[in-house]
Amino acid sequence: MQSNSFIRRNLLIDKSLRERAEKVIPAGMWGHMSIAALPEGYPQFFAQSKGSRLTDIDGNQYIDFMCGYGPIILGHKDPDVDAAFIAQMREIDLANGPGEKLVDLAELFVDIIPAADWAMFSKNGTDATTACVMIARSKTKKRKIAIAQGAYHGASPWFTPRLAGTTPEDRSHLVYFNYNDVNSLEEVASSVGDDLAGILVSAFRHDTRADQELPSLAFAKAVREVANRTKSALILDDVRAGFRINLGGSWESLGIRPDLSAWSKAIGNGFPIAAVTGNDHFREAAQKVFVTGSFWTGAAAMAAAEATIQKLLRIDAIRHMEKLGNMLREGIREQALQLGVKVRQTGPVQMPQILFDEDPEFRLGNKFCTTALMHGVYLHPWHNMFLSTAHTESDIEMTLAATQYGLEAVAAEQ
Ligand SMILES: Cc1ncc(COP(=O)(O)O)c(C=O)c1O
Numbered sequence: 517m518q519s520n521s522f523i524r525r526n527l528l529i530d531k532s533l534r535e536r537a538e539k540v541i542p543a544g545m546w547g548h549m550s551i552a553a554l555p556e557g558y559p560q561f562f563a564q565s566k567g568s569r570l571t572d573i574d575g576n577q578y579i580d581f582m583c584g585y586g587p588i589i590l591g592h593k594d595p596d597v598d599a600a601f602i603a604q605m606r607e608i609d610l611a612n613g614p615g616e617k618l619v620d621l622a623e624l625f626v627d628i629i630p631a632a633d634w635a636m637f638s639k640n641g642t643d644a645t646t647a648c649v650m651i652a653r654s655k656t657k658k659r660k661i662a663i664a665q666g667a668y669h670g671a672s673p674w675f676t677p678r679l680a681g682t683t684p685e686d687r688s689h690l691v692y693f694n695y696n697d698v699n700s701l702e703e704v705a706s707s708v709g710d711d712l713a714g715i716l717v718s719a720f721r722h723d724t725r726a727d728q729e730l731p732s733l734a735f736a737k738a739v740r741e742v743a744n745r746t747k748s749a750l751i752l753d754d755v756r757a758g759f760r761i762n763l764g765g766s767w768e769s770l771g772i773r774p775d776l777s778a779w780s781k782a783i784g785n786g787f788p789i790a791a792v793t794g795n796d797h798f799r800e801a802a803q804k805v806f807v808t809g810s811f812w813t814g815a816a817a818m819a820a821a822e823a824t825i826q827k828l829l830r831i832d833a834i835r836h837m838e839k840l841g842n843m844l845r846e847g848i849r850e851q852a853l854q855l856g857v858k859v860r861q862t863g864p865v866q867m868p869q870i871l872f873d874e875d876p877e878f879r880l881g882n883k884f885c886t887t888a889l890m891h892g893v894y895l896h897p898w899h900n901m902f903l904s905t906a907h908t909e910s911d912i913e914m915t916l917a918a919t920q921y922g923l924e925a926v927a928a929e930q
Contacts, residue, residue: 524576524890530559533573547671548585548899555882555897557889565592567906570894578894579911579918581868583902586756586781590827591906597785600823604816615815621822625793628825629765631773632793636802638812641755642670644778644790645716647807649674651776651794652714652749655801660708662715664695666723669716669753669778689713695721696729698738705742714749714776715739719757719766720863725878725898727871728863736772749775749798755790758782759828760837760866760902787820828905834866837903840912841865844903847916848923855927869900872926883929884922891918 537544537560543552544560551558559572568591570580583589590597608615618637625635638644649661669675673686691708693700695717705712717739721729743750752774754766759782762768775798780790788811794802827833842865852859858873872880881897888895893915895901 524892525574527557527559527572527574527576529573530561533561555886557886567591567593568904568908568911576892578889578892579907579915580894581901581903581915582894582896582899583904584786585899586760586902587784587786588902589759589782589833589904590785590824591904592786594785594824594827594906596827597787597820597823601787601816601820604819607815609816610811610814614813615818617815617818617822618813621818624822624825625791628763628829629777629793630768631765631775631777631795633796634799634802635791635793636807637818638790638792638807638809639780639788639817640670640790641753641778641780642672642675643807643809643812644755644780644792645669645675645751645753646672647792647805648749648751648753648776648778648794649714649716650805650807651792651798651802652751654804655798656713656748658711658713658748659689660691660711661689661713662691662693662701662704662708664717664721665692666726667695667716667718667721667753668723669718670755696732696735698735701735701738701742705746710746712746712748714751715743716751716753718753719761722756722863722867722869722900724900726869727860728867728869728900730864731767731770733770736767736770740772743775751775752777754778755780756900757864757867759825760834761864763825763828763834783824784817784821785824787817788814789817789821791821831905833905836905837866837907838864840907840909841868841903843909843912844868844915847912848919851916851920851923855923857923857926857930859923863900866903867900868903870895871898880926880929883925884919887922887925888915888918891921893918895919895922 534544551560561573563573564571568579569577571577622635626632673682691704693704720731754777757766758779776794845861845865860871863869878897885895885897
């Protein structure tokens with residue numbers, strides 16, 4: 517195990533792989549896992565993972581606070597989940613139709629999620645949010661979908677944050693409100709007359725490069741109320757937060773039940789699976805839409821999801837992540853206070869966002885994170901991070917040793 521004095525070796529293999537990738541992959545890497553927008557020092561390629569640890573292609577090991585951007589909730593290579601996946605692979609995975617696991621998993625979802633009367637499965641969060649929007653339109657025979665400014669709901673042409681390759685028509689039926697702003701929601705609802713098919717809202721405001729915001733109860737209630745009044749669907753995008761806040765759905769503790777929910781990321785602890793759940797009012801509409809994919813019935817990922825959920829229930833996962841998340845937040849708060857560094861830690865403690873005051877270009881955030889990287893801790897300067905149940909108190913102690921160096925480096929830059 518690395519010690520607090522761990523200092524990273526070079527990234528030579530990473531560099532040579534990046535050079536090879538540049539020749540055969542546009543820009544060497546696409547999407548949110550491209551390190552192009554990150555400061556120098558982040559590795560692009562990884563070789564191994566186990567529990568809370570991630571090892572880059574050059575053999576440097578990190579305590580991982582990105583967890584694959586969310587999917588890894590029980591830690592990398594959880595033995596129970598991997599065993600369930602392998603056992604199912606030995607029987608059957610992909611075939612001309614699903615295996616028994618499809619029904620087992622749908623029953624489990626309906627069992628643990630109070631808002632769910634049925635479930636359907638696919639592979640990515642984008643599949644799930646797109647299917648929710650289609651089901652909402654199929655049910656309501658209306659067109660407009662209200663989403664929060666700056667929110668991310670996937671990479672299809674009608675949501676993708678960059679406009680390249682899209683047409684204005686792709687998003688001509690999107691209308692925008694501000695998260696947690698009841699007035700702007702009411703305004704947008706009235707601006708579309710009787711054409712509102714759905715309100716698509718994330719579990720909390722987790723936009724990149726911004727402070728995170730939990731939904732106020734007044735806002736969540738207003739979303740439900742507007743959806744009821746306009747006979748549109750309340751669609752909860754639980755792709756990122758699902759199973760980290762509440763195993764029954766992220767708005768369950770607010771007492772607000774969505775009509776449709778999109779899930780992915782954490783539900784299979786890294787194996788590819790997504791889900792749409794809905795209530796009985798939307799069952800017939802869900803039957804009518806044609807959604808499918810060559811790999812959507814893969815039984816092994818379903819077995820992994822079943823094992824993941826059963827383990828999350830068994831080990832009181834959320835309480836564990838909250839406890840360690842609090843320890844991390846409190847530790848950083850105290851360190852920053854001692855050093856006179858103004859840090860903002862927002863969102864649920866198990867999905868922390870760490871930003872610095874007067875840091876519009878993330879110069880301080882970059883310094884903080886690259887220093888932590890050198891000391892064996894993988895943090896992100898402007899995307900929310902993720903804890904897993906594999907993180908331990910000793911991981912947090914070691915992380916705090918690294919953040920101390922990181923905050924000292926920030927203090928020296930101020
Ligand atoms: C809230 C939210 N919705 C949808 C998606 C899309 O999921 P995927 O990348 O699996 O298509 C993401 C991915 O980050 C997300 O965070």
